[in-house]
Amino acid sequence: MSVIAVVGAQWGDEGKGRVVDYLAEDAELVIRYGGGNNAGHTVVNPHGHFKLHLIPSGIFHPGTRNLLGNGVVINPPALVAELDGLRGAGFDGDNLFISDRAHLVMPYHVLLDQLEERERGAGKLGTTSRGIGPAYVDKVARRGLRVIDLVEPETFRARLAAALPRIRRVVAGYPGAADEMADEIDAATDEARIADAYLAAGTRLARHVVDGQGLVDESLERGERILLEGQLGTMRDLDWGIYPYVTSSSPIPGGASLGAGLPAVAIDQVLGVAKAYTTAVGAGPLPTELEDADGELLRDRGQEYGTSTGRARRCGWYDAVAVRFSVRLAGYSSIALTKVDVLDAFDRILVARAYRDPADGREWTTVPASTSVYERLEPVYEELPGWQADTTACRTWAELPAAARAYVERLEELASVPISHVSVGPERAQMIVR
Ligand code: GDP
Ligand code: IMO
Ligand code: MG
Helix, strand or coil: EEEEEEEECCCCCCCCCHHHHHHHHHHCCCCCCCCCCCCEEEEEEECCCEEEEECCCCCCCCCCEECCCCCEEEEEEHHHHHHHHHHCCCCCCCEEEEECCCEEECCHHHEEEHHHHHHHHHCCCCCCCCCCCHHHHHHHHCCCEHHHHHHHHHHHHHHHHHHHHHHHHHHHHHCCCCHHHHHHHHHHHHHHHHHHHHHHHHHHHHHHEEEEHHHHHHHCCCEEEEEEEEEEEECCCCCHHHHCCCCCCCCCCCHHHHHHCCHHHCCCCEEEEEEEEEECCCCCCCCCCCCCCHHHHHHHHHHCCCCCCEEEEEEEEEEEEHHHHHHHHHHCCCCEEECCHHHHCCCCEEEEEEEECCCCCCCEEECCHHHHHHHCEEEEEEECCCCCCCCCCCCCCCCCCCCHHHHHHHHHHHHCCCCEEEEEECHHEEEECC
């Protein structure tokens, strides 16, 4: 039996989808355990180029079952649209399963996400506007609607009717929005319209809905290989990320056990996914961010534009402090280092091994709780030589240029964890296993 959690070690977009698609060839079950359609997992494989938001990245292997775990928040019409897109590409989605305990993202969650961001003004978090935060708020407040309600129309209607008066009161508390967003507000609080759209989506999704824990339990009993697919990364974890610039779920392995529905001790390995440099979408501190030609070159070569929102990703050098922080929280067995090929063009590469506080000269080797302290910390860099050679055709560790191997080995030292996989391109064949 082996259960491997695949977890983002940075700010998200490390290449988790790519790694899961690659590993899923040998897995019977892939489970998304948190987040919702804020995720954008791009998978490039022999079938094409796919952008997944909710659907787990094992979907392209017909013999692999894919479960949306109880910890995920699901926008049913968005899921139906994603399934339709896959169907258009020749995948019937018969290997998709949805936990009956997963919570729903409602139209008013999307609206509230937008209203809250508007009110934050200059302090906005830069969310994906997919309603993720408000959906988790309702889950914790014990007034959420779940997948199981979607297949019990009477329960769905009753819970929706119970929720809307409160939502209308909350929305009325944003008077500035009443005129500008009148149409969105009407649509997101229209009981009949929501019920029609959601129950129609529920009818479409009903054949995929299962007792998620039962499915996982059977799979464990049979000794199958299971992958737990993370969303986002440690630095956006609700508890451990750069609060408040975080998401509303737990990308780290603690969240995997809870959100997939299996015992924590069943997780045999945790594979951290880290990019060979740093990117982030959304606001908050990013100590190694580059607003110069190097940053542009990273964005350009790495095609660093958000999969979900199209926003240009903020780019910078590799931050070994952030990854080490993630190592301590996630307990990686090893790390998959992606996008090494993006660095092919650089004559020298910087790595932040620590931060320094200009206020008092203190050196930091962990991530501070205080966002205002973190904002002012400056990276302490070490410089490594670039290799200025094309790595995209390398298929073995030995084929990589010596300077590229030295770079990987230095990151390995700084993380105190072996780097087991080195990715030199988005395709399955471009994964070097050491
Ligand atoms: P995720 O959210 O962690 O799944 O990552 P994303 O899919 O949002 O972003 C990673 C992007 O990098 C995707 O477009 C991948 O196709 C691409 N990618 C993954 N690994 C590599 C690699 O080794 N080299 C290059 N050039 N692109 C990669
Ligand atoms: P994957 O799974 C990168 C960021 C948003 C914002 C913060 C909170 O592809 O790595 P949310 O909409 O979750 O309330 O936004 O998190 N964010 C992501 N950044 N990749 C993602 O997913 C993200 N999902 C959310 O930009 O800063
Ligand atoms: Mg992504």
